[in-house]
Amino acid sequence: MGSRRFARTPSLPLFADGLPCAAPPLPEAECQAKSGDRRFLMLHGEGLAAERPAVWALRFSPLVGIWGEEGLLIETTGLPEREPDLLRRVLAAFSAAGAPARGLLGAAPAALAAFLRAGTRPQVLAPRQEAATLPRLPVTALALPPEMITALHRMGLRDVAALEAQPRGPLARRFGRAIAEELSALRGRIAPFTPIRPPPRHHQAREYLSPLCTAPALERAIAALADRLCTGLLESGEGVRALRLTAFRGDGSWQELRQGLGQASRDPAHLRRLLDRRVEELRPELGFEKLILAAEVAEALNARQAALPGEEVPAESLSEMLDRLAQRVRIWRLAPQESHWPERAAARADAFGPVGEAPAAPRPLRLLRRPIPVKASALLPDDPPFQVTLGQRVERVISAEGPERIEPEWWRAPEDRPPRDYYRLQLASGARWWVCRRGERWFIHGHLP
Known part of the structure; x- marks a missing residue:
């Protein structure tokens, strides 16, 4: 349930000329996004592209996703904290957690990921600064296969400016849609983002x-x-x-x-x-x-009137009591099923679901796991018993109801089940048994309340 400390982040290469791609940070007033613009914080570091670090990052924003195999993407749109302060706080928190990370805050997730691959130091990028710096980005920082980058170098295309200057048709015929999609993502037109968890409304x-x-x-x-x-x-x-x-x-x-x-x-x-x-x-x-x-x-949940004036209101409703009981034991209820056989006539169901219609004939609330064989004595073959013997104990029957005959169900496949006759017996000892006769044999199938 709790996450382990994250691994350290590896060093990433700079541009071919050894210079960082991003310009010096702008004043804080210029770093703030315009109203309505979407803003993202991209974090790169070893071990960050996993579920546990992503869940831990939910402490900063309700929208956190895993970006490929590189790191995390945190949407910061609408957060009240100033962006430079937020960036410093997030990086400090990851460092304190044993996971040093590098981060950039800007508008296009794909561009932020490319800047981090190129070795840009942590900062907040304003939209115009981000757009102005993109042309200087080398193609080695793009999310393209290595063989494609090698082919672009052979063609003399070494940065985004040279790549964007080429006609899209010939590039698409030779390399497919990957380059066009990557260029569009760099400019923010395509930014797929799947949160690790859907943000709750409340x-x-x-x-x-x-x-x-x-x-x-x-x-x-x-x-x-x-x-x-x-x-x-x-x-x-x-x-x-x-x-x-x-x-x-x-x-x-x-x-x-x-x-x-x-x-x-x-x-x-x-x-x-x-x-x-x-x-x-x-x-x-x-x-x-x-x-x-x-x-x-x-x-x-519509508002309900608790009680009319002068009426007493129970301290706890049934649902609240069941909620508290469910913390200690597993609760369920019996829901009737479409079957005449007692072992099929009910199944466990949600305790809070709608209550179905109970069988017309009174039956035990719970059946015995294994029916108990007994001996019964009756005046005639189809009469209820007047005496039942359980082991060495002889019980006298003072009243009986039945029989309730159960035949095989016509809507199921033919089953090798003989009919049963069920009786409700009141014994002289005060016990009430639910017994059945199957052929010449008698069984106790449950105890009646």
């Missing part, structure tokens, strides 16, 4: 200057996040069905708790009770620096 996050190490501190922090999450759910008219609590440590590891609910809810007290019971599963070690509480699954 989530609350908070960072802590002093890492959380104790259970009371975690409970208070979770309670505050649950209150804010329920406020957002109330405004949107929704309720949560599945919660996910993600706790990030500073050493590059993280832990998660997932909690499902039987019915949609936005009651902060109920969510707090569910999560408080699971705080002991967390292992803070040196402490959690950030918590994110997200509604993984949410659905519409």
